[in-house]
Amino acid sequence: MPGDTPKISIRGLEKAFNGKPVLRGLDLDLAPGRSLVVIGMSGTGKSVLLKCVLGVIQPDRGRIAIDGVDIVRLSESRRARMTRQIGMLFQGAALFDSLKVWENVAFRLIYGERRPRREARQTAVDCLAQVGLAPEVGELSPAELSGGMQKRVALARAIAAEPSILFFDEPTTGLDPITADVINSLISDRTRALGATAISITHDLVSARKIADEIAMLHQGQIIWRGPASEIMNTGNPMVDQFVHGRADGPIHMTMRRA
Numbered sequence: 001m002p003g004d005t006p007k008i009s010i011r012g013l014e015k016a017f018n019g020k021p022v023l024r025g026l027d028l029d030l031a032p033g034r035s036l037v038v039i040g041m042s043g044t045g046k047s048v049l050l051k052c053v054l055g056v057i058q059p060d061r062g063r064i065a066i067d068g069v070d071i072v073r074l075s076e077s078r079r080a081r082m083t084r085q086i087g088m089l090f091q092g093a094a095l096f097d098s099l100k101v102w103e104n105v106a107f108r109l110i111y112g113e114r115r116p117r118r119e120a121r122q123t124a125v126d127c128l129a130q131v132g133l134a135p136e137v138g139e140l141s142p143a144e145l146s147g148g149m150q151k152r153v154a155l156a157r158a159i160a161a162e163p164s165i166l167f168f169d170e171p172t173t174g175l176d177p178i179t180a181d182v183i184n185s186l187i188s189d190r191t192r193a194l195g196a197t198a199i200s201i202t203h204d205l206v207s208a209r210k211i212a213d214e215i216a217m218l219h220q221g222q223i224i225w226r227g228p229a230s231e232i233m234n235t236g237n238p239m240v241d242q243f244v245h246g247r248a249d250g251p252i253h254m255t256m257r258r259a
């Protein structure tokens with residue numbers, strides 16, 4: 001049945017850099033409209049995973065299907081057409097200071113979809129409103145905004161093209177807990193309003209439990225646990241347990257590289 005096709009289906013994904021394996025045969029399915037948070041130690045490959053799905057990193061091996069279509073083996077132009085349905089909120093907001101706020105929000109509409117500026121500007125203003133920002137904010141430079149407002153703008157940019165998939169890379173890093181909670185609520189609301197399928201990366205477990213239906217833990221290049229967000233503090237998995245309780249001692253050992 002078509003309804004059973006996962007929105008995103010990953011099989012045997014492998015990626016190494018300079019001979020060092022990062023993803024080692026990773027499998028992951030995500031049903032349409034579900035929200036998954038990926039947790040894991042720094043440097044385990046969470047961002048690499050998202051970049052492989054976005055098509056900006058070419059995996060060494062494996063299959064990444066969106067709506068049942070394997071994008072790894074598509075031509076660049078066909079892959080770009082498939083990945084256009086992904087909206088992304090980058091780590092650190094990543095706004096262009098040389099552009100006004102509304103131009104940042106409308107960037108993909110103007111330069112990717114070649115929509116007329118006037119129309120794109122109206123969409124940007126609508127998206128700013130959806131994240132609680134007044135039209136006047138659109139005329140400012142991103143440098144004039146607080147960190148929380150920059151994250152709102154980054155969210156407005158991510159949803160501007162009405163994507164069916166949303167990626168959030170550390171959406172609340174650097175924010176105070178109250179502002180983080182506001183951003184998390186906006187992320188949940190906007191994702192639901194679009195009916196989008198979402199994958200988020202966060203080290204913030206409060207955020208993870210707020211925005212996720214499910215949480216998956218990435219360790220040594222594979223998903224070692226996955227389950228309902230409500231169970232994350234009591235999984236019974238010693239590695240997840242060590243991670244979520246922040247214990248130095250346990251089955252996960254830190255490897256230090258000498259300078």
Ligand SMILES: Nc1ncnc2c1ncn2[C@@H]1O[C@H](COP(=O)(O)OP(=O)(O)OP(=O)(O)O)[C@@H](O)[C@H]1O
Pocket residue numbers: 017022040041042043044045046047048049
């Ligand atoms: N373009 C690249 N070239 C070489 N190595 C890379 C590249 N991108 C990522 N890596 C390496 O891959 C590993 C995983 O990186 P990644 O950014 O995915 O980690 P992460 O789990 O997102 O970490 P963090 O939680 O700290 O953001 C790291 O060792 C990183 O140095």
